[in-house]
Amino acid sequence: MSDLMASDLITPDAGEPPLLSINEVSILKAAPLTRLSLRLREASLKAAGSAFGVDLPVLPLSSATADKRAALWMGPDEWTLFAPENTSQSVVSDIEGKLGAEPHSLVDVSERSEAIIVSGQRAAWLLNTGIFVDFSIDTFPVGTVSRTIFHKSPVMVWRIGDEAFVVEAWVSFMDYVSGLLVQSASELSAA
Amino acid sequence: MLLVYCPYCKVERAETEFSCRGEAHIARPSDPSQTSDEDWVHYLYMRSNTKGIYAERWRHIHGCGRFFNAVRDTVSDNFLKFYKAGEPMPDLEALAKEAGK
Amino acid sequence: MKRYSFLELAKNAFSAHQNWGRQWRNPEPKSEYDVVIVGAGGHGLATAYYLAKEHGVRNIAVVEKGWLGGGNTGRNTTIVRSNYLWEESAGLYNHAIDLWQGLSQELNYNVMYSARGVMMLAHTVHDVQVSQRHIHANRLAGVQNEWLSPEAAKEYCPPLNISKNIRYPVMGAALQRVGGTARHDAVAWGYARGADALGVDILQNCAVTGIRRDQNGAVEGVETAKGFIKAKKVGVVAAGHTSVVMEMAGVRLPLESYPLQALVSEPVKPAFPCVVMSNTIHAYISQSDKGELVIGAGTDQFISYSQTGGIHISNHTIDAICELFPHFRRMRMLRNWGGIVDVTPDRSPILSKTPVPGLYVNCGWGTGGFKATPGSGHVFAHTIAKDEPHPINAAFTIDRFRTGRLIDEAAAAAVAH
Amino acid sequence: MSQPFRTEKGGRINRTEQLTFTFDGEELQGHQGDTLASALLANGVHLVGRSFKYHRPRGIVTSGSEEPNALVGIYRHGDQTPNLRATQVELYQGLEAISQNRFPSLGFDVGAVNDLLSPLFPAGFYYKTFMWPKAFWDRVYEPVIRAAAGLGKPPKTPDQDTYGNIYAHCDVLIAGSGPAGLAAALAASETGAKVILCDEQSEFGGSLLSEVSASIDGKDPSEWIAETINKLEQMDNVTLLPRTTAFGYFAHNYLALAERVTEHLPNPDPKLPRERLWQVRAKEVVIASGAIERPMIFPENDRPGIMLAEAGRTYLNRYGVKVGHKVLVAAACDTAWQTAFDLADHGVEVAGIVDLRETPPENLMAIAKARGIRVEAGCMVTGTLGRKRVKAALLGRMMTSGNVASGGQISCDALLMSGGWTPTVSLYSQSRGKVVWDSDKGAYIPGASVQRERSAGASKGLYGLQEVLEDGYAAGEEAAKAAIGKSAKVSYATATGGEAGTGGTLGALPHDRNASRVKAFVDYQNDVTAKDVKLAVREGMQSIEHIKRYTTTGMATDQGRLSNMNALQIASDSLDRPVTDVGLTTFRLPYTPTTFGLFAGVARGDYFDPVRKTPSHDWVVENGGVFEDVGQWKRTWYFPKNGEDMHAAVARECKTVRESVGLFDASTLGKIEVVGPDAAEFLERLYTNPWKKLAPGRCRYGLLLNDAGFITDDGVIGRLAEDRFHVTTTTGGAPSVFATMEDYLQTEWPELDVWITSTTEQYAVAALQGPKARDVLAPFMEGVDLSADALPHMSVKEATFCGVPCRLFRISFTGELGFEINVSRRHGKMMWETLAKEIEKFGGTAYGTESMHVLRAEKGYIIVGQDTDGTVTPQDAGMSWAIGKKKADFVGKRGLDRPDLVADNRKQFVGLLTKDPKVKLEEGAQITTAENPAIGTPADGHVTSSYFSPALDRSIALAIVKNGHALEGKTLYVPMPDGSIPVEVTGPVFYDKEGARLNV
């Protein structure tokens, strides 16, 4: 698997200064993107995948990516679909067109959350200051995605590289999440 | 903090990702209008509150969002089984025996 | 019973305290009692005491599976107050407050009831509304409760952080001055000694394992670790274990038993003058006479009979304490423990007859029954002796859950503690 | 002379680094590597504190975390941390320590009068007195007791330090790094397993750090430790945590460790946390927590200078400190002899070895003889002399009669004692394991494992160095095997020397003194004597739990680590029952007292709880708005202008909305998108109202009950398409409504083809309310006809606002013409600023939650949670109209039929008008039929909402009143402290009853 497997979708927001940039770890705001929440039954899996352009992953906590596309397993009948910013309408019409009357739910949640990219040698350590998940590479390999809890905020973590994670939180929680991460990282630069 | 296994995500996670929703297998009467006050109060409020092997509902609220059931020993807090919502209640006595209780 | 007093203490000092008698006997069970109380917690012992003292029933056993006072009575944060919302609750808890005032003298045992004031903080507009509603309701019911501005709250409790810059600033507080604390063990021991002196047999290490019923379904007696004990009436006062005991008589109850944790800090010199509670950010704190900060946490989310709980529960309680009292951040936890609290859907207790003739139950005190101990025992004794409730506990039936006539302290956003 | 008790050489201190510190203001010297205790002892200071109850002078007893006496306050940043153990405090340059629980000074303490009065203060004395006169308890007795009790002084200023947290997973966690722990770490790490090794001390090695007479693989123990640590440090899979106490063992092999990161540094970098909480999920655990020595219970066993023998040895060998110049050793076991020998080897005068045993082992006798040490066998200490430091010991000799005869007196300046060893089973017990009594060892040791753990070494009663090492290796291997299924060959080191000792005693020693006059301490800190334990038993306390609570033995800051076993034995003797029948008190967390800050971690200030902000937040701040907390959200409460108070601001805001237009941020309301072919069916089953016939493009007010029949939430629901609804909920109710929906969907009606998605944060919502709302909005909208016909009240359309897609609702919570515009969150700021600017043209205003409340109250709209409290039904609330009459079922329907919910006399929702329009009722005020109700009169209801209504220019109120609907026009009373306020019962709608203003 490539190091930054979803790099064409998850990119640092060029307009934003880094939230943190030290040797051991950096935290960057990710650029906006299209996010859709897709719910459907097993029978519609294939059709939805082909309409979206990448097969919907069925293994728990896994993700699948293709050119400018990512599909993240969120639950047994729930996927988050990532596509480039401002493509929501076309993606929606592709999928709706294909699924037609097959029972499903497709909801635009592009703006519900924000993402940051936490990367560097101490990235996993930093996440572990607030998240109880084993981020060792064997148990949380690249491509793994999971909702979880960071201190008192719900978050989603997607490992996009050996030492790189996307952390998403609902917008109103992001100050809390990124602020605490930056604060907890400060000891790394202690004398 | 308990460690809870989600049968949908197939991972063990910290209890804080989950919410516990009380006794399992308390079905909502299928025809409430034909249900007596006595039966309705049993559905609403009466609970086994077992000391020992107990089937209870959990939800992976900060994960996949699914409800599922678990059998737990309420004395040791050890889980004996996790199973998906909709699956029948396992034989608690057999589970207890298996666990050497 | 030898009366306790300073003089007696001085006298005994000369005989090197060799001549103090037992505070209670350790009798063998008789084969039959008029009343058997299951559970020697504060409520069970108080029930036996008042049955003997006020209703002339002398042939009583209190049957206890462990050591008396070892249940929630021995593990609570000892907050005593009566400023509950509904008339029924305020009536019940205030009855207890009335009895607390003279309890040391009544029992001739210093239970250290300390009316240092209980302050309940409001952090939001909604909290303020709820507090005000309590205060007005209490005034009408004759229950003391008053509103304090943040400044007045700080004056009453100088360590309080009333800065506007904390996450949930203090917008004021409801203060019940007659509220306070009492020494939990002394309450159990005082009632035990008092009951014992009136002839009550307290049978410790004697778990009830079954409830025997006759052909008509009426209670005949209890099976115990020490054999069958015949009884005309049985009162179950088993707190966290009530479901387990009542199941023995085939009675299902609207109860769930949760772990509730508490902790104490290392002892320090006086640092905290009153009791402070915050339901919104979940913190309860006072300082014991020995000097520890006594802190109550929340319940775990699952039922458990383990008398322990998760560390995240303590974390959340202590972070709230440190937010309100930031200079306590360097204090240290000495001991952390748990109890098993029996919680009803409306957070109010059940003090009631049951569908089984001769069987009575006193339970559902959840996180807040220590404060009610004297009142609860008093009216429950009445219920058992007369086979009908005292007016004060008439509303606290099991049947209220069927009819919908709940006494919902939880809905009114006043977490009972 | 500086450090008169320092040895010439030896120990692990750095003699070239001299440190200056102060104790009670006196400047003293020590070395790098000292603890405060060892440095004090090096200076000859034994008296370090006063006891809890009797204020007796007390000295250092141990060299570890179990220290009961030497508790001090340490100053930093102008404040002090109380109750730190001098035996654990690492010395640094400039350290400031103070003694505690004494006034005015350690040497002269007025509290010591308690010691003279002690005959009046036996165990539990306070339960027997202070009852008369009654009023004295609160005013006199209790304040005096409180002032006398407590140890150190609490900190006075907010803590400046920070605390860290880390969650970790490992295969094998090893608690304790003595020979057992180190061997376990070597064996486990060799397999590649992820290992964490922690020890509460500053250095790894445990008891080996003070071992000089044994060797391992032919090396000095210190050399072996260094090599071992070096090896472990090289391995990626090993995490070494010194200064880290495993303090809690929870269910499912979840352990909590406290790492002290900066406490030992003179000037720590403020970026570093003071302590760090490790929350570790370990697949397997090795408990290698060692054993601690037991004091002996003899009269006056608490004088400064009386210490544990092993502590004396540790001070000598590890810290290079002689605990005295003339040391008496009193023992019941072998290990203490080694201390005597080591002391003698350092030239310390050993006043003698007093052994309780008639025939101590030959080999020890021989060694003692070789060193010329006087040995008294079959002998015990029966008392001591010297108030602030021990001067001499009285000896007794056991006679065949069973009595004790005086055996003379030996002078000494330190007395080292050993009653044998107690395995440290705290963590094992916390793991819910049950200890078992080992009568050979006279100790409780771990029984069967309940969780995935094993004990090793002295913590399970193994004492010989060789067997401890072997046990450690085996435990490490076994743990790794169990965790990862692999084993590896490691070569076991072999030890010579360090053989297991024999002997030991439990309980009080016999003596020939007047029992009623002397005190033999069981629990030092809490001043519990053997007499107290016996008294408790005499008074009927038969359970060890009662004895503990009555005497407070074991309840001090060492949690009985030194005292429990002796107390148990004394109780057992008094009860005449075997120790095993008396029971054991429960070991609880924390293993040693643990800082609150550690538990609280990063949760402080803004990070105490997430601060959730809406897109208008910055604008509100700039424009002087005042916020209120609603759950985690910051919502604008009101917008004061030009020094207005809340009342004036709200009056202006309300008036403006009714006359022109107001702008309100409704973003916090919960939003749920319900999508799928069965969407309408789902809502039909859940909400009280009918949904199936609602046309796309239209909205309806929805009422949600619980199955008991009580109102739990409400909100407007818009139908966007046949299969798509936009549901709104209250701000606070959003998560629970969502959870309830999921619950019914997943577990009750899984057959329904419908899914829900939270869109609360997808949208920013601006409410424009007022007669000018349409005019304000029109210039920005495209794709929608805003006219009343095309977009009537209670409808919804998708359109664009300033070119961005939006969902436009025509709804009103004010009774005025109203729109709620939902744009994606990113455009929320733009929308808000655009509209805020535009309304200025119309003389409009932004308004906050308070005005929103007033405006809706004028219209009689309820707020769930304010006008309802979980006990209110739709009928009570006057909302029977919201119930779909033809529906067979919905959540709550059956509950509504229960006897009390259909009974007469229910409290119902009404309006109230005070007779005096200027009088505003207090929210929460009670309502009665009697004008002057007697105390105890049940209320007929209460005021749920109360405001001054600018539209009516008078006060209005909403209330829940018994039979309220039938009481319209009647007068009721609101009793207040200064008299009753008469009120007239009205309908809840005060303004525009016909709703004409809505439909424009």
Ligand SMILES: Cc1cc2nc3c(=O)[nH]c(=O)nc-3n(C[C@H](O)[C@H](O)[C@H](O)COP(=O)(O)OP(=O)(O)OC[C@H]3O[C@@H](n4cnc5c(N)ncnc54)[C@H](O)[C@@H]3O)c2cc1C
């Ligand atoms: C951590 C904590 C903090 C609390 N804080 C407060 C507070 O601040 N203020 C307040 O008012 N309340 C508080 N409470 C609640 C309060 O402790 C209880 O409501 C009250 O003590 C209950 O008393 P009880 O006598 O009913 O129960 P308990 O004291 O629990 O007595 C019940 C007894 O029944 C015995 N029993 C059970 N089963 C059997 C059997 N089969 N056979 C024989 N005996 C049996 C038990 O061993 C036990 O001794 C707190 C509770 C906890 C756990």
Ligand SMILES: NC(=O)c1ccc[n+]([C@@H]2O[C@H](COP(=O)([O-])OP(=O)(O)OC[C@H]3O[C@@H](n4cnc5c(N)ncnc54)[C@H](O)[C@@H]3O)[C@@H](O)[C@H]2O)c1
């Ligand atoms: N000769 C005898 O009779 C006798 C008696 C007792 C002990 N010993 C000797 O003691 C040694 C025992 O070795 P061991 O390795 O079992 O024990 P140990 O005492 O050498 O090591 C235990 C270590 O665990 C640490 N510890 C304890 N609880 C902890 C916790 N909760 N968190 C973190 N650290 C904690 C202690 O600080 C200590 O460093 C052997 O050398 C043995 O010979 C001998």
Ligand SMILES: Cc1cc2nc3c(=O)[nH]c(=O)nc-3n(C[C@H](O)[C@H](O)[C@H](O)COP(=O)(O)O)c2cc1C
């Ligand atoms: C109000 C109160 C104060 C307490 N103070 C102390 C204390 O100072 N020291 C102590 O060790 N335990 C203290 N405890 C806790 C008890 O030791 C014990 O943990 C508790 O009664 C529960 O019993 P258990 O831990 O044996 O299960 C206190 C308990 C209560 C309820």
Ligand SMILES: [Zn+2]
């Ligand atoms: Zn899951």
